[in-house]
Structure formats: structure tokens, C-alpha cells
Amino acid sequence: MKLITTRRNFLKGVAATSGAAALVGCSKSDNNDNWGNIEVDDPTMPNTMEGEELYRGIAAHNCGGRCVLTAHVKGGVVKRFTTDERPDLNMVDGYVRPSMQRRACVRCRSKKEWLYRTDRLLYPLKQTRERGDITGFERITWKQAFNEIADKLVAIKTRDAGRTITTPRGPITTTGCEGFYFHYSTGDGAAFPRARPLSAKLLQVLGGDYAYRDDYSYPCHYFAGRFNVGESSHSVNSMTDLVNSELIVLWSWNGSENIQNTNSSWIVTQARDIGVPVVSVEQWLSKAAYTLSTGYKDETLNVNVPPVVSPVSGTDAALAAAMMYHLVDTYATSATAPFVTFIKNYVHGFFDDPTATDLDTNDHSVPDGASYSAYLFGSENTLVTRGINGAPSVYPNKIGYNVRTYTIDGEPDPLLNKYSPIYGQTPKTPEWAERITGVPAQVIKDLAEAVYRKKTTILCGGGFQRNTEGEQGIMSVGLLGFITENFGIRGASVGWNGNGVSGGASTPSDPGTKGPFVALRTTTASNIQAMKNFDTSKLTNTAMISATLPRSQGLAMGNDKTFPCFMWQDAIELGGTGQSRWNSPEIANGPQIKVLLNFGGNCVINQQGHVNLSAEICKDKSYCELIVSTDYFMNASCLYSDYVLPAAMAFEKNFVSNQDEAVLYSPKAVQPPAEVLSDFDITMGIAEAMGYDDQMFVITASGTAKSYYNDEEIIKAQYDAGFNETNFGMTFEDFKKAGIITPGQGAGVKIKYAAFRSNPATAPLNTPSGKFEAYSRAAIENYEARGYNNNDLTIDLVGGEIVTKTDGTGSANAAKGRYVYPIPMYIPLIEGRHACDNDDSVPALNASNASEAINNNTANGATKHPDPMGTNAAGYTMRLHTWHMMYRSHSTLASNGLLTEHYKVNSNGEITFTKSDRTASFMAGNEIYDEDIFEPVFLHPTDAAAVNLPENGALVYLYNDRGAIKVYARSNPLVHPGEIMIGQGSWTQFEAETTVIEGKTYRVDRGGNANSVNNIRPSRICQGMSLANDCKVGIKLV
């Protein structure tokens, strides 16, 4: 190992100093044997903390963490921050019940710079020209802002509310204004008051709004959770239970960097240091992967798993399938083998089950050859011969795309009449998966054996579900955990660690899972679109969506909220027209968004894919008539807003938040600068201008309803009503001072699905069958109930059928292909790669058929990637992978100089930082181009060599049909060959002049926002966000 220091010639050149200086130097203080008596009056030296008032609050980002941050205030100014300096009682020091400091990460340690940056928004601004024109913003008064926004809201409501819209399903009449939309946003990490719900409240007092479902983070987790396990997502035991595991698998989990809940990386580290082996399944060598992974070698089991198993991005479902194929082949030796019996007890539809009924005695059959294990074995007869399944796989070799058949702007959907392979007739052997994933077959077998034979926790991150086939990976990995008996006991679980059990509280005084602030987080007011477009006649089990059944929460998707937030542009452009860019009936039959409140977020332009298209849709004021943003800086979303309102940051306002077992209070420590107001006061200002402020926050105590107008009073009222001294052991005033309440060492460990594991009959899950569902009829019926036609009549099933309520046994369509199947499967990304793409011995596919080349006797049935979007022919040969980088979350710290100096570079590749004297007008105006600062991207050394990248890197263009970005490319051995890594969240800054790259004309985004080239096609089943890893680009040196 080479230690990095700047080596200087030791003691060479001790400079002679002037006599005068030496004299001064001896003036005082050099007594005490030259040891000390330090003068501490230097203004740049910290000396003492004397005179500093400490405010303990929250590092409130929407990164997954809600850590502790303490402001040191002197003279009304935050002088510096510290984090949590309460006692740090850790597992690694022997505390079985730890009470860990909730240390903030580097992002929140930079917040002084954030508070006092010169480019903060300081005054309300109004766009007076076209949206997107930085020169059109004019300073206005708050009074004008409130009145104009209120007038527009009321006018649009008066015009549109109660009107009748004719949809293909019939006329819809609303009482509220269905064009009102509050946008998904994550810039404010508070629980209450939080920017996004505040904007919702504003619309709801006006009678209702058009509410979205899901988010940009974990849509496919939610989908898989609802239909496979009957709750909001797969989730692991308390993180502190990791020390009870015999193996930890980090699957697409980079909690060291994205901070997936406070301390999550630290807890994995402790488990490792206590002796639990760790293996990462990760598409690159992420911080978590390279730091925490030990690998797993076990001579008794005869397995040797390397520290990092790295499948090609987007092939996780193939890897998991091959692991399960190996286990089934090895251990499902007969219909009565313990492996089979266990699975049948707990997992519905892993094996064929043609006579099954659900808990409500409805038909819940898994036809012969339609189970997941049948898919695993393809045309192989093994499981039929063993008496386990009724038939080999009914699944065909290819799948189509449920896309629009009409053109938009004269263009058809590029996936129309295209297919990708799903290898329905191919055995999913480790050798097959090796061709696709690049993971050696022996490693696949060894990892499978280890996961099955050792108590394993599989921690799942979010990255592998952020693509157009994102549902498949998480469904497959969840299934892997269930069939390997990794649930319901200590040390063994599978799923996400962000679902409210990660902190480990289960004591009676557990403040995290009950209490007033949980209620404050949700907005309960009306969603005027609820149920209107949901066709319950498609469902076999309608009891499962009844609001009165606790089990209904599992299948609520699609009826409580009306459209997936990822499709909001579609709802602006085509809502209610009977058409949808992504062929979504929910959009085509839903309202058109006319008002967009974007409080505390940057998803209008920056954090949404296909930036150019988003900007084009937002620009036309005849579609969305009002866009209002609250923010701290003039980012790209503000640029396309009609009103930009300057919002207060943490420590300039009061709020509460809660995470896991902790409840936190964040106090107002300093005054916000200039005319900046909190989102709460901004919202109340608009409400007051409408004359509705008395209806915003009405709290009933002791039978008396009272209107509240002050955020801290609301927090106190909720505290006093729900918790108070009895539960928390402290008054509200003490809570404010403490800033945090936890059970300390009283926190226990939650074991997920423990009762179900003990007795599946008496403690069923909230799924129709009461079990984990490898085969979910409810999922495909839900797809149909949301209006989608699931029948692909161009494809025949193979010797069997798949049954739904609409397509019953023996019906013509039951034997036909589907766009969405009831089981997880491997479906290639639309802009993906296979490891074998350069292997001439593996057949290539034609995406207009995509099954002709599949031959189980050639290359183990594997094929090259189908490339249905034709990216290779267009010259977009590299995959761009967007990851949650250390220094931003999500885009809100993009200009912070204390952070940018750690990753941004100038055009020579040298360390640089965002200028400290920027002003707000610089942010999106032409002046920004003066700054020589670029976003870095990283390529594997072999790819860097292939594009002739100089040793120190170079400025490059990354481009495709959607746009082009100018970034600084560097070689980096941590990157998977064939990939380019880019951090999410850099701010879009388009160059004024156009540039021609490979014959195409672009306005290049020199801010280096990955979303300028990422696509916005939603995921196949739940229409989830697909920004992170479904994008191919060309690369060209500038």
C-alpha cells in the first residue's frame, strides 16, 4: 500500500528568518518549556466554544437518514455545526442493546456553507417572460405573491371544479378541482411541517386534488411488497439483528454512501467486525461493497464466495433465478423433500397448485406449468418427473411491450412491435446466468448454497429497481430469501431496511411507531380521483380492496391514489385526452394537470428524466397554467416556474421528524436571511389570501376544534395530545431542548414475519393466499383493473394457460401471452447489456422477434441483449449508471463549495469548487458558463482506453436521442466494464449555443445532469421511476 502524502525534503531548507521577526516571536508566551501557553485569540481559530448557544436539531435531508445536527450559534449566526455527542454505546463495544450516536454524514456537515451561500434565494420572484428564461424574473413583494397565487388558484377552481369530463369509461364529475396537483418532492426532510404535504393541504382546503402514488425512490419495492408479501415492501429485521446473522448479503445496497437510514452502514460495519461475513451483490465497487465486504469461504459447505459479486446492471433477476434453479435442482428431490414441504407451507405459487383457493375461498389456482419453479426449469421435465409440478413451463420465450399504437408528435413508440426474450423455455441454469450476468456459474452456486444453509440477511437497496423492468429484481430476490428460510427468525430476513423497523424499537414506549408526529406526516384530506378509474370487476378477490379489511392495505395500489407520480408530465400533456405517451389508461382517462405546486423539490426539471422533454412540456402555459416552487436556490425547476418563493432551511424554522425509534425536534436557531419565509408561513400566506387559513390546521382537543396558525403551536398541541410527559417523560419545552427522544438501550429487536413463521395458518400475511406469493394473480388483475389490456395476442403460451377473472379457464385469451405475468422473471432492460454481448459464440437476437435465436443447446440457452431501442446501431454503446453519490442528496447540495471541492473538477481535471461569491442570478443565467467547473463521470480503464481518454481524463460529451451532457471523464477501476458512472443530482445548465455531435444538434447540458440523457419511460408494471440505470449513451471527447 502506498501512503499518500506530499513528501518534502526533510528538514532541508529551514529558512533563516529576519531578526525583527524573531524578536517579535520571542515577545511572550514561549515560557513553559516551549510546551503550550497558546494564544487563542486568532479570529480564524476556534479557541473556545464560549458564548456559543447550542441548538440540537435534525440533519433533515430526504436521503434516508434523519441524523442529529447541532448548530453552534453566536450573535445570531451559525458559527459551526457538530453532530451527536451524546454517549455512543455500540455493539462493537459489547452493548447488546446499543444506543448509538446518530452521526450526520458529510452532506449535513457542510450546512454552514449552505445556509450562508451568496446564491441563496432571498426574495419572492415572478417570471414575467417565458418559463425557462432567467432574465424574466422580477422581485415582487410577498403580498403580491400571495394574492396572485391565491387569485389564480381560485379562478382555476371556479372555472374547472364540478365540471364533467367524458372519459372512455364514462363521464366523471368532480367536486374539487381535479387539475390541482402537488408535486412529489424530497428537498425537505421534515415530518412536520414539511413542504410537500403543506402544498397538498393548500389544495385540499380548496376541495381536493389529484393525488399521486409511489415515489421516485422505491416504486418497485412497494409493488413487490404489496403483491408478494402483503405490506408496503419487503423489509428486514431490525438492523441490530445483523449480529445474529451467519451471513450478510448486501444486494444493490450502498448504505455507506446514500445513507439508507441513520447508522445503517455503521451497523453493518459492526456486525462485520464482530465476525459476520459480508458479501455484496453490486454492479460496481460501491463504497459499501468495497469497504464492508469480506467474502465468504466455508470449507464445510465447500463454498468460496468472493467479497463482491458483480452482475451486469439490470440482470439481478437472472442471477437470483439461477441461484434458485441450483437450489431447487439440488434439494427439491421429490414432492415430499423437506425443501419442497417448507416452501409449500410458506410460499404460494412457487410450485404448481391448480386447485388452490385463497383465504376468502376464491379461485387462486396456479395452473400446471405456470409456477415460478416451472419458469425456472423451462422446457426441462425435471420437476414433472419428480412429481412436484404438473407440467413444464407454459411461459413463452419472448415478451412484448404494452405501448401506444398511435403517434405523438408524428413519432410512434420505438418499442411498438418489439420483443425481448424472457427465456420461458430455457432452464435458468447458473451457466445460462453466467452468460447474461457475467458472474461465474460456480460463484452463483456457492452463493446460493451459502444463503440457503446459513442464517442470512439480504439487505436490498433501491438501485436495482430503478429501471424499466425494476419490478423483477426485487420480486426475485425477495423470493430467494423466502425459499431459503430466511424470514421470521433472528439473523435471517430479506428486504429493504428503510421501512420503519430498522432502528429496532419494540418496547412499550417505542416512540417511533406511535404518536402524534406520525399522524402529522400524512395528508389525510381528499383525493378527488380515488377509485374513479379502478375497475373492480377485474378482480377475483374484491374483499382484498375493502377499506374495512386490515388485509386490504396489501392490495391498495391503484385505488387509493390515482396515478404513479413518475408520469406527471404525461398528465400535463395528455391527461384526459384518451391518449398517453406511455399508453397509461390512468393518464388517458385521468385529469389534465392545470396547477403544479412544487414545494421543496427539484423534480419538475432536474430530477426527472428526459430534461428536454420535461422543459418543453412545462414551457407551454396552455397545458399547466400555474407552477409555483419554493426553494433555497435558483435550480432548474425554479427556472420553469411562474413564482419562485424563497424558503427557510433547517435551523431557520421549527419542525419535527421521526425515524425508527427516535423522535426529533429541530429548533429555529437563527433568523432566515432577507425576506426568506418558512414553507409553513408561505403556505399560510397563500391560504390567508384565499380566506381559508382558518381551515388549514384544525385540531380537536377535548371535543373542541381550534384553528392553528403557528407551526410550533401545532407541534406542541400534537405533542401534548398524543404523548406528553407521561409517555416521553418530558414536557414539550424539555423535548425542544433535548431535540431527540429515543428508547436508548430500551430498544428491542423486531423480527419480521415471526408469527407467520411460527404458524402460517393462524398468522397469515396480508396477501390473498395468506402466504408469500411467488405467483400473484392479484398483481396482474390489478394491472387490468387499472385499465391496462394485458393480453398480447401475438404470443402463444406453451401448452398451458394463465387464468384470471377476465380470462378464465379454457378461454381463448388464457392461452395467450401477457405483458405482465404473475411471477417474477428475467426481462432485459430496454437499454441494457448482457455480459456475453461481445462473445461470438452466443446468438444475437432480432428485437422484432427476440426468440428465434434461443436454443437451449447453444450457449446454455442464453443470447446477447436484444437492444430493442436500437441503441447500438445509433452509436450509444455505453451504459450510463446514475448512483446516489456521497456529496448530494438529491440535488439540493449541488452548489455547496465545501462538497463540490471533493468531486467537481475544472476542464484540466483539477480539483475545483463552486465559487463562493455566486449570486442567485448566476445559477441558471449565462454568467454560469464563466465558471470552469464540471461534473465527473467514471469509466473502467479498458473502456477509457477504448475511447482514447488521456491518463488524467478529459471533458467528454455523453449523448443520445434525448440530450447531451458535458462532463469530465476519468478512468476508475471500481467501475464495471461497459458502464459509465455518474452521480445523481447535478444541476442542469444548458449552454446558450448549440453543438453538433455525430450529426445531431444539441443544446448541451454543461451542468452534467444525468437526467438530460436518462429516459422517463416508466417501469413495466407499476409505472415506477426508471431513471437510475436504464440508459445508454455515446461518448465523444470534447
Next chain:
Amino acid sequence: MTQLAFYFDQTRCIACNACAVSCKDWNGVRQGPVTYRKVSTEFGSEAFPETKVYNMSEACHHCEDPACVTSCGLQAITKRPDGVVVINRNKCEKAQSCITACPYGAIAIADDVQEQSFGEEKWKVDHPAQKCHMCYERLDAGLQPTCVAACPQRALDVNTYAVLVAKYGEIERYEDLGTKPNFYIKKRA
């Protein structure tokens, strides 16, 4: 007389720079070239995905035989009873002999952009030399240095060598370039 030393656990460090950023925040050092604590990364030569990563977080090593102390003709650099080496910036005349003397590059001077408080009345020059002083004011208050208290991975510590050895077992001194650095490391295999 005690001698405090920094400890660094290379098996835990994720190179997140929380130490470096919180240090700048605490000490009022703005963005720019001067940084008391530096984080760096080296890669092994193994092929992906076996490539090993070696992170390092280092500041002033508060050496047993600090070359900076003897190099300064103004006696502006001194060693406290706890071994912490401190620059008195009010005495510094920016001769930069300490910068030349330090074999580890721990001392630096800011430019006009980074340090905008010019000619503070007690300074003799703009931008006198500066470096890590182990947050001695925090030590004196019974707290850990900012970087140690900041590390989300608990990869940093400060104590005497005897205590560090007792706590962490096999640790080794950072490469000695003649000044006996008080910096001990748990190395990554």
C-alpha cells in the same frame, strides 16, 4: 507528559470526507486549497471486481520530533504538554520554513479567495500558516477532535499509543519520515 496520537482504521473508512468537511466547518476554513485533514484513495492492481481499495484520512501527525517546531525561527510553533503541535498564527511571518520542513505536507497557507479576513489586527501577515491542532480546545473541554466525533464509520480516534494499542490491538505507526509521527493505523489486508 503524555503524547496524544491519531488512530485510523483503514478497514472502516469509506472516504466520505465527513472528517475533512467537519474539520473545515469547525475551524472556519472555507472551501479552497487549505485543508487540515486530507482523504485519499489508492487502488490495488487486482482486476474488477476484486480490486482492493485503500483509503487514507490524515492530518498533522503531531510528531514526537516535529520538524516544523525547530524550523520556525520565530518559535511560532510549539508542542503542548499533551503533545499537540500548534501554530500561533499571530506570530507567523509566512517564511514558510515549516511548510518546507514538514515531510507530510500538513501545513499550508490560504489564498485571498479562501481566507477573506485579511490583515486581522493580531496577524503580522495575511494568511499565516495553519494546520490541524487536534481541536485542542475540544480536548480541553473533554471532547474528541471534530474529525473523530464526526466519523460515521468510527474509523478515527485520538488517544495515547498505550490506550490505542489496548483498544484496537494490532496497529502500526504511519511511515516514519524522521519525525516519529503520532499516527497509528489499522491497515486493510
